Amino acid sequence: MTDPYNPNPQYNPDLGKQPNAGAQPQYGQPSNPYAQQPGYGQPSDPYAQQPGYGQPQYGAPQPQYGQPVDPYAQPGYAPGYGMPQGYNPADPEAPYGRDMYGVPFSDKQKLMAGLLQIFLGGFGVGRFYLGYTGIGIAQIAVTWLTCGLGAIWPLIDGIMMLTGKVPDAQNRPLRD
Numbered sequence: 495m496t497d498p499y500n501p502n503p504q505y506n507p508d509l510g511k512q513p514n515a516g517a518q519p520q521y522g523q524p525s526n527p528y529a530q531q532p533g534y535g536q537p538s539d540p541y542a543q544q545p546g547y548g549q550p551q552y553g554a555p556q557p558q559y560g561q562p563v564d565p566y567a568q569p570g571y572a573p574g575y576g577m578p579q580g581y582n583p584a585d586p587e588a589p590y591g592r593d594m595y596g597v598p599f600s601d602k603q604k605l606m607a608g609l610l611q612i613f614l615g616g617f618g619v620g621r622f623y624l625g626y627t628g629i630g631i632a633q634i635a636v637t638w639l640t641c642g643l644g645a646i647w648p649l650i651d652g653i654m655m656l657t658g659k660v661p662d663a664q665n666r667p668l669r670d
Contacts, residue, residue: 608656615648625663
């Protein structure tokens with residue numbers, strides 16, 4: 495294919511030299527004869543970064559070759575994206591994170607507590623799951639002594655658990 499702006503295709507105006515027009519590059523050789531190849535063991539681009547990592551900071555320790563890299567500890571990592579849910583060893587007082595007020599989350603889940611309370615609330619299972627044994631026993635007694643009419647209490651209690659209004663026995667908010 496010819497370049498309409500360059501009447502002499504063998505002439506490279508940027509370099510001002512005439513390469514051999516009929517020669518083809520050898521196998522393993524660059525197609526551009528003026529390109530420099532890196533030496534043996536040298537990276538092709540010393541400033542190239544691996545995708546997904548931030549730019550290195552001056553003075554920041556760089557990981558050694560062959561050592562595992564924690565992508566969340568790299569400078570320039572956008573917080574809130576890609577951080578796994580669940581156990582966080584960085585904060586031993588709050589392994590499941592903290593809510594917006596700084597209170598650590600419970601190890602119990604809202605969905606599990608609410609569904610247990612809705613479907614098995616006559617037995618107080620949702621309250622036992624959260625650590626409230628006294629309220630669980632009271633729900634069993636009210637449900638059985640009223641011949642099932644007291645089961646409205648565990649049903650409403652399960653809905654309250656699903657909305658996050660009921661904390662666990664240590665007064666920690668339930669996690670999602």
